Amino acid sequence: MKRKFVHNIIQEIKQRWSPRAFNLEKIPEEDIQAIIEAACYAPSCFNEQPWRFLIASEESELNMMRDLLTEKNQRWAKKAPVLILVIAHRYFAYNGKENRWHQFDSGTAWGYLSLEAQKRGLITHGMGGFKNQKTRDSLNISEEYEIIAVIAIGKLGNKDELEEEFKKEEYPSTRRPIKETAWRLTQFLD
Numbered sequence: 001m002k003r004k005f006v007h008n009i010i011q012e013i014k015q016r017w018s019p020r021a022f023n024l025e026k027i028p029e030e031d032i033q034a035i036i037e038a039a040c041y042a043p044s045c046f047n048e049q050p051w052r053f054l055i056a057s058e059e060s061e062l063n064m065m066r067d068l069l070t071e072k073n074q075r076w077a078k079k080a081p082v083l084i085l086v087i088a089h090r091y092f093a094y095n096g097k098e099n100r101w102h103q104f105d106s107g108t109a110w111g112y113l114s115l116e117a118q119k120r121g122l123i124t125h126g127m128g129g130f131k132n133q134k135t136r137d138s139l140n141i142s143e144e145y146e147i148i149a150v151i152a153i154g155k156l157g158n159k160d161e162l163e164e165e166f167k168k169e170e171y172p173s174t175r176r177p178i179k180e181t182a183w184r185l186t187q188f189l190d
């Protein structure tokens with residue numbers, strides 16, 4: 001089924017989806033830095049900016065990061081020229097108390113990152129499928145940080161080179177209708 005948009009929303013939102021077919025082409029450092037900058041301009045509770053990004057784009061870094069993914073994700077993400085680990089600081093810097101919004105805010109940042117990438121002709125694919133404890137141990141990430149996700153970034157590759165299992169899912173997915181997602185408060189309470 002094709003995506004159908006009711007409203008005239010931002011072009012990059014309409015275009016973005018999560019392909020698994022990457023090509024091996026390297027991504028200029030300027031693009032990597034720019035999409036990180038876009039992520040950093042996400043709003044956050046008390047402007048805490050709880051997100052942190054660990055970027056792998058050199059072969060040695062990519063090998064380390066690939067090793068942290070689940071086997072299924074490794075099978076397609078091995079071609080992505082950039083893998084970014086998103087971690088989030090759990091505590092407010094200004095008072096040391098728990099920041100309940102660290103994941104919410106880091107999600108916003110990833111959203112901004114994906115749209116800036118889209119604008120630059122890059123594809124992104126977020127992954128929750130990674131080995132959490134192995135990631136913490138091998139990258140020496142302290143308990144102050146939540147390990148959130150890995151993001152694959154690159155250029156769109158040839159779908160025909162994907163394994164059959166992935167090939168059949170390689171298209172932009174649709175969404176639940178707005179009326180099943182958002183309600184006027186009065187309707188919700190009825």
Ligand SMILES: Cc1cc2nc3c(=O)[nH]c(=O)nc-3n(C[C@H](O)[C@H](O)[C@H](O)COP(=O)(O)O)c2cc1C
Nearest residue numbers: 016017018019073125126127128129130149172173
């Ligand atoms: C937090 C998060 C975790 C995800 N984990 C995986 C994953 O481990 N493997 C995978 O292939 N896709 C993963 N995805 C991709 C989603 O399946 C995809 O975003 C969703 O189906 C909507 O499709 P779209 O991004 O193409 O619009 C993840 C996405 C997010 C945001």
